[in-house]
Amino acid sequence: MNSPLVSVGLPLALAVIMFGLGLSLTVADFTRIAKSPRIVAIALLCQVIALPIVAFGLVLLFDLPAILAVGMMLLASSPGGTTANLFSHLFRGDVALNVSLTAVNSVIAVVTVPLVTNFAIGYFDPAESGESVGLQFGKVVQVFAIVLVPVAVGMLVRRASVAFADRMDRPVRIGSAVTLMLVIVGTLAAEAGDPPDSLAQVSGITVLFCLISLTIGYFLPRLLGVPDRQAIACSMEVGIHNSTIAITIAVSVLDSTEMAVPAAIYGILMFPLAAAFGYLITRKRSRVAVAAAE
Helix, strand or coil, X not given: CCCHHHHHHHHHHHHHHHHHHHHCCCHHHHHHHHHCHHHHHHHHHXXXXXXXXXXXXXXXXXXXXXXXXXXXXXXXXXXXXXHHHHHHHHCCCCHHHHHHHHHHHHHHHHXXXXXXXXXXXXXXXXXXXXXXXXXXXXXXXXXXXXXXHHHHHHHHHHHHCHHHHHHHHHHHHHHHHHHHHHHHHXXXXXXXXXXXXXXXHHHHHHHHHHHHHHHHHHHHHHHCCCCHHHHHHHHHHHHCECHHHHHHHHHHHCCCCHHHHHHHXXXXXXXXXXXXXXXXXXXXXXXXXXXXXX
């Protein structure tokens, strides 16, 4: 696919989003993990190990076509993004922890995304359906560039002028949201000819995947003794993926718009699902607080 959406739109959208992330990061956000290594390790365990297993199980359960199955695994391996930080703030999670987790996840994704994606390609073998895909070393370098270079540039801008970075935060966030919506709409429009049953099937999987991710991200840390605010941060980080990364890799790197469909649908559905989940867990916390006061 050599349309403007692929050649210009997708890389630009991802660059804007990751630059915005870099504007909010400092070196301290990476070193802060040393102060709470246990919580970070639990969140990363959920993100890197549990979610690909969950996605793999759902793909097998729903018997998705091979190319969509790879797309789901690509989505599962993508890191959290700035949207997770926003939802954590709205529901009184530990936003500082979110920022640190997002920073670390964005680096780890350079390794985990190719590993998970290549496993899925090897297992589901989408080449049988006429799609020629493969995430080779040269393409891994592309992933590294489109994910981390804009983050590094944003961090350098913040280091040069904190005031400028703070002023740019809101415009870049708005720009990120707009570009994300354009990417999602463009991706779905390119696949508008898909059978309704296929889109409904993918929608069902993405809803389940998002809800399970949010649930694992909150309740597993709580079971392991993580305080509530940190558990909320983990939940949002684990449950809200940077779907633009998955879409960009699928379309620009692996040259498959169909593979990007799960991430595009997820990019729309994750907002109301995360909001509903955050409301439920904070409502439960309020009840506990009222009962304790009585």
